[in-house]
Amino acid sequence: MDKTEWGMTPQMVNAYYNPLQNEIVFPAAILQPPFFDPNADDALNYGGIGAVIGHEMTHGYDDQGSRFGPTGNFENWWTPADAKGFSSRTGKLVNQFNEYKVGEQNVNGKLTLGENIADLGGLATAYDALQKATAGKEDPKVEGLTRDQRFFANWATVWRTKYTPENAKVRLATDPHAPAQFRAMGAPSNLPTFAAAFQCKAGSPMVRTGDKQVVIW
Ligand SMILES: [Zn+2]
Numbered sequence: 157m158d159k160t161e162w163g164m165t166p167q168m169v170n171a172y173y174n175p176l177q178n179e180i181v182f183p184a185a186i187l188q189p190p191f192f193d194p195n196a197d198d199a200l201n202y203g204g205i206g207a208v209i210g211h212e213m214t215h216g217y218d219d220q221g222s223r224f225g226p227t228g229n230f231e232n233w234w235t236p237a238d239a240k241g242f243s244s245r246t247g248k249l250v251n252q253f254n255e256y257k258v259g260e261q262n263v264n265g266k267l268t269l270g271e272n273i274a275d276l277g278g279l280a281t282a283y284d285a286l287q288k289a290t291a292g293k294e295d296p297k298v299e300g301l302t303r304d305q306r307f308f309a310n311w312a313t314v315w316r317t318k319y320t321p322e323n324a325k326v327r328l329a330t331d332p333h334a335p336a337q338f339r340a341m342g343a344p345s346n347l348p349t350f351a352a353a354f355q356c357k358a359g360s361p362m363v364r365t366g367d368k369q370v371v372i373w
Pocket of ligand 1: 211212
Protein backbone atom coordinates (compact mmCIF):
# COMPACT_ATOMS: atom_id res chain seq x y z
CA MET A 157 0.00 0.00 0.00
CA ASP A 158 0.98 3.61 -0.59
CA LYS A 159 1.22 5.09 2.89
CA THR A 160 1.57 8.64 1.57
CA GLU A 161 -1.77 8.57 -0.25
CA TRP A 162 -4.71 10.58 1.11
CA GLY A 163 -8.29 9.44 0.67
CA MET A 164 -9.60 13.01 0.29
CA THR A 165 -8.48 16.20 -1.42
CA PRO A 166 -7.43 19.21 0.71
CA GLN A 167 -10.48 21.14 -0.54
CA MET A 168 -13.04 18.74 0.97
CA VAL A 169 -14.94 19.73 4.12
CA ASN A 170 -14.73 16.26 5.61
CA ALA A 171 -12.44 13.96 7.60
CA TYR A 172 -11.77 10.25 7.91
CA TYR A 173 -10.32 7.37 9.87
CA ASN A 174 -8.51 4.69 7.90
CA PRO A 175 -8.29 1.39 9.83
CA LEU A 176 -5.71 0.01 7.38
CA GLN A 177 -3.23 2.61 8.57
CA ASN A 178 -4.82 3.38 11.95
CA GLU A 179 -4.74 7.05 10.93
CA ILE A 180 -7.05 10.05 11.16
CA VAL A 181 -6.99 12.67 8.39
CA PHE A 182 -8.36 16.24 8.35
CA PRO A 183 -8.24 18.00 4.98
CA ALA A 184 -7.41 21.73 5.15
CA ALA A 185 -10.94 22.80 4.20
CA ILE A 186 -12.55 21.48 7.39
CA LEU A 187 -10.31 23.76 9.46
CA GLN A 188 -12.66 26.70 8.91
CA PRO A 189 -15.78 27.99 10.74
CA PRO A 190 -18.08 26.63 11.98
CA PHE A 191 -15.71 23.69 12.65
CA PHE A 192 -12.62 25.68 13.58
CA ASP A 193 -11.72 29.32 13.96
CA PRO A 194 -8.45 30.33 15.65
CA ASN A 195 -10.23 33.43 16.95
CA ALA A 196 -13.33 31.64 18.28
CA ASP A 197 -13.66 30.69 21.91
CA ASP A 198 -12.77 27.19 23.09
CA ALA A 199 -16.40 26.08 23.43
CA LEU A 200 -17.08 26.51 19.71
CA ASN A 201 -13.86 24.86 18.55
CA TYR A 202 -14.25 21.88 20.88
CA GLY A 203 -17.92 21.45 19.89
CA GLY A 204 -16.91 21.65 16.22
CA ILE A 205 -13.52 20.30 15.12
CA GLY A 206 -12.87 18.87 18.60
CA ALA A 207 -15.89 16.59 18.33
CA VAL A 208 -14.92 15.70 14.73
CA ILE A 209 -11.42 14.71 15.87
CA GLY A 210 -13.00 12.64 18.65
CA HIS A 211 -15.36 11.13 16.08
CA GLU A 212 -12.51 9.99 13.81
CA MET A 213 -10.54 8.60 16.77
CA THR A 214 -13.60 6.68 17.93
CA HIS A 215 -13.92 5.03 14.51
CA GLY A 216 -10.89 2.97 15.56
CA TYR A 217 -13.16 1.38 18.19
CA ASP A 218 -16.48 1.17 16.33
CA ASP A 219 -18.15 -1.95 14.92
CA GLN A 220 -15.71 -1.93 11.96
CA GLY A 221 -12.54 -0.23 13.21
CA SER A 222 -12.41 -2.42 16.31
CA ARG A 223 -11.75 -5.42 14.06
CA PHE A 224 -8.37 -4.04 12.98
CA GLY A 225 -5.24 -4.09 15.12
CA PRO A 226 -2.84 -1.21 15.83
CA THR A 227 -0.82 -1.71 12.64
CA GLY A 228 -3.84 -2.00 10.36
CA ASN A 229 -4.07 -5.78 10.17
CA PHE A 230 -7.45 -7.49 10.31
CA GLU A 231 -7.10 -9.15 13.69
CA ASN A 232 -9.10 -9.64 16.86
CA TRP A 233 -7.56 -7.86 19.84
CA TRP A 234 -10.62 -7.91 22.11
CA THR A 235 -11.35 -10.19 25.06
CA PRO A 236 -14.62 -12.16 24.69
CA ALA A 237 -16.05 -10.23 27.67
CA ASP A 238 -15.26 -6.87 26.02
CA ALA A 239 -16.85 -7.95 22.75
CA LYS A 240 -20.00 -9.10 24.55
CA GLY A 241 -20.32 -5.85 26.51
CA PHE A 242 -19.70 -3.84 23.35
CA SER A 243 -22.46 -5.54 21.37
CA SER A 244 -25.04 -5.20 24.14
CA ARG A 245 -24.23 -1.50 24.59
CA THR A 246 -24.16 -0.71 20.87
CA GLY A 247 -27.39 -2.66 20.37
CA LYS A 248 -29.14 0.10 22.31
CA LEU A 249 -27.74 2.67 19.90
CA VAL A 250 -29.12 0.65 16.98
CA ASN A 251 -32.56 0.82 18.62
CA GLN A 252 -32.28 4.56 19.25
CA PHE A 253 -31.61 5.38 15.61
CA ASN A 254 -34.13 2.84 14.28
CA GLU A 255 -36.80 5.02 15.92
CA TYR A 256 -35.92 8.23 14.03
CA LYS A 257 -38.03 8.88 10.95
CA VAL A 258 -37.94 11.05 7.83
CA GLY A 259 -41.53 11.12 6.66
CA GLU A 260 -42.61 7.50 6.75
CA GLN A 261 -39.12 6.08 6.33
CA ASN A 262 -37.13 4.99 9.40
CA VAL A 263 -33.40 5.50 9.83
CA ASN A 264 -31.46 2.23 9.63
CA GLY A 265 -29.80 1.87 13.04
CA LYS A 266 -27.55 -0.96 11.93
CA LEU A 267 -26.33 0.71 8.74
CA THR A 268 -25.50 3.92 10.64
CA LEU A 269 -24.12 2.24 13.79
CA GLY A 270 -20.41 2.93 13.22
CA GLU A 271 -21.04 6.64 12.60
CA ASN A 272 -23.35 6.91 15.60
CA ILE A 273 -20.79 5.21 17.85
CA ALA A 274 -18.20 7.68 16.56
CA ASP A 275 -20.49 10.67 17.22
CA LEU A 276 -21.28 9.56 20.77
CA GLY A 277 -17.66 8.80 21.65
CA GLY A 278 -16.37 11.87 19.85
CA LEU A 279 -18.76 14.34 21.44
CA ALA A 280 -18.23 12.92 24.94
CA THR A 281 -14.44 13.01 24.51
CA ALA A 282 -14.49 16.57 23.16
CA TYR A 283 -16.64 17.66 26.11
CA ASP A 284 -14.12 16.19 28.56
CA ALA A 285 -11.28 17.87 26.65
CA LEU A 286 -13.08 21.23 26.87
CA GLN A 287 -13.44 20.87 30.65
CA LYS A 288 -9.73 20.11 30.91
CA ALA A 289 -8.76 23.04 28.69
CA THR A 290 -10.92 25.53 30.59
CA ALA A 291 -10.49 24.26 34.16
CA GLY A 292 -10.30 27.18 36.56
CA LYS A 293 -11.18 29.71 33.85
CA GLU A 294 -14.15 32.05 34.09
CA ASP A 295 -17.31 31.19 32.18
CA PRO A 296 -18.83 34.47 31.03
CA LYS A 297 -21.99 34.15 28.93
CA VAL A 298 -21.62 34.91 25.22
CA GLU A 299 -24.84 35.92 23.46
CA GLY A 300 -26.69 34.58 26.49
CA LEU A 301 -25.08 31.13 26.39
CA THR A 302 -22.75 29.45 28.88
CA ARG A 303 -19.60 27.69 27.71
CA ASP A 304 -21.23 24.24 27.81
CA GLN A 305 -24.28 25.55 25.97
CA ARG A 306 -22.09 27.04 23.24
CA PHE A 307 -20.22 23.72 22.93
CA PHE A 308 -23.43 21.77 22.26
CA ALA A 309 -24.91 24.56 20.10
CA ASN A 310 -21.91 24.44 17.78
CA TRP A 311 -22.20 20.64 17.52
CA ALA A 312 -25.71 21.29 16.16
CA THR A 313 -24.48 24.15 13.93
CA VAL A 314 -21.98 21.96 12.08
CA TRP A 315 -24.83 19.63 11.04
CA ARG A 316 -26.96 22.31 9.33
CA THR A 317 -27.93 20.52 6.12
CA LYS A 318 -30.67 20.55 3.52
CA TYR A 319 -31.60 17.50 1.46
CA THR A 320 -34.01 17.21 -1.44
CA PRO A 321 -36.67 14.60 -0.61
CA GLU A 322 -35.23 12.32 -3.31
CA ASN A 323 -31.71 12.62 -1.95
CA ALA A 324 -32.91 12.01 1.61
CA LYS A 325 -34.58 8.80 0.42
CA VAL A 326 -31.46 7.48 -1.30
CA ARG A 327 -29.30 8.36 1.69
CA LEU A 328 -31.58 6.60 4.17
CA ALA A 329 -31.07 3.40 2.19
CA THR A 330 -27.36 3.69 1.42
CA ASP A 331 -25.51 6.26 3.56
CA PRO A 332 -23.76 4.93 6.70
CA HIS A 333 -24.29 8.42 8.20
CA ALA A 334 -27.71 9.15 9.73
CA PRO A 335 -29.48 12.27 8.39
CA ALA A 336 -27.81 15.37 9.81
CA GLN A 337 -30.73 16.40 12.06
CA PHE A 338 -30.47 13.09 13.91
CA ARG A 339 -26.71 13.40 14.25
CA ALA A 340 -27.30 16.79 15.88
CA MET A 341 -29.77 15.22 18.37
CA GLY A 342 -28.67 11.61 18.77
CA ALA A 343 -25.41 11.86 20.70
CA PRO A 344 -26.36 14.76 23.04
CA SER A 345 -29.55 12.88 24.04
CA ASN A 346 -27.36 10.27 25.72
CA LEU A 347 -25.12 12.72 27.59
CA PRO A 348 -26.11 13.88 31.09
CA THR A 349 -23.77 16.83 30.49
CA PHE A 350 -26.11 18.04 27.71
CA ALA A 351 -29.19 17.80 29.94
CA ALA A 352 -27.32 19.67 32.68
CA ALA A 353 -26.14 22.41 30.30
CA PHE A 354 -29.69 23.27 29.24
CA GLN A 355 -31.45 22.20 32.48
CA CYS A 356 -33.55 19.64 30.59
CA LYS A 357 -35.81 17.64 32.86
CA ALA A 358 -36.10 13.83 32.83
CA GLY A 359 -38.74 12.87 30.30
CA SER A 360 -37.74 15.63 27.86
CA PRO A 361 -37.41 14.39 24.25
CA MET A 362 -33.63 14.83 24.25
CA VAL A 363 -32.98 13.21 27.62
CA ARG A 364 -32.48 9.46 27.44
CA THR A 365 -32.36 7.85 30.87
CA GLY A 366 -32.39 4.38 32.42
CA ASP A 367 -32.43 1.53 29.97
CA LYS A 368 -32.72 3.89 27.00
CA GLN A 369 -29.51 5.78 27.72
CA VAL A 370 -26.57 4.56 25.66
CA VAL A 371 -23.23 4.52 27.47
CA ILE A 372 -20.45 2.74 25.59
CA TRP A 373 -17.31 3.90 27.36
ZN1 LIG B 1 -17.39 8.93 10.55
